[in-house]
């Protein structure tokens with residue numbers, strides 16, 4: 001008999017949101033009356049296959065309890081680190097998962113994740129038994145700057161994709177890939193980079209414009225419109 005795969009979500013939410021200049025960590029800014037973090041967690045809870053959502057917040061966080069109050073299948077842990085990768089590693093260790101459990105990492109700053117995109121990512125990973133991420137093909141002409149505000153050259157956009165989250169991998173492989181990147185002094189800004197560095201080739205699954213990352217101050221207004 002086929003056993004149901006265990007899928008656990010990790011939401012790194014220990015950033016300071018420097019680029020958003022919101023006067024507080026951006027994940028706690030209100031969008032249509034609810035903290036952005038709450039919206040992001042709710043997008044994950046919409047898929048019943050996710051057994052638990054584990055939110056990793058900063059050690060001195062005082063807002064998580066209120067922001068996540070009453071959400072089912074959700075726990076928060078003060079295991080944030082100095083970088084996104086450090087936060088995800090600490091959350092993975094804290095979760096103590098079987099090696100073959102699936103871990104789905106999703107930014108607290110992507111509250112617009114459509115249920116369909118999430119469903120397609122999970123379907124792909126389970127069907128192909130292969131890690132994958134949501135991403136979007138680069139739509140515009142791409143320029144490489146020369147450092148003085150001028151164009152050094154145009155970069156062919158063929159085959160270029162913008163990485164989004166969730167990013168979904170087997171727990172054991174992901175933890176050892178993140179460990180290896182750290183040991184090798186390679187800075188990774190997403191889970192897929194760590195997997196690539198460890199020699200894996202994650203799949204790309206078509207994401208959505210709505211799943212953009214709230215990064216700059218102006219993004220809050222756009223996200224509120226989508227929500």
Ligand SMILES: Nc1ccn([C@@H]2O[C@H](COP(=O)(O)OP(=O)(O)OP(=O)(O)O)[C@@H](O)[C@H]2O)c(=O)n1
Nearest residue numbers: 012013014015016017018019082083084087108
């Ligand atoms: N030490 C860190 C840094 C980032 N993150 C999380 O990683 C996600 C994506 O990071 P980003 O959008 O870059 O958030 P910040 O690091 O908060 O933003 P900034 O780089 O502008 O400071 C966010 O959910 C953020 O809270 C984290 O958990 N721990």
Ligand SMILES: C[C@](O)(CO)[C@H](O)COP(=O)(O)O
Nearest residue numbers: 107163164165189190191213
């Ligand atoms: C994981 C991520 O959201 C993929 O686009 C991104 O890498 C987060 O970190 P960033 O420093 O804001 O790019």
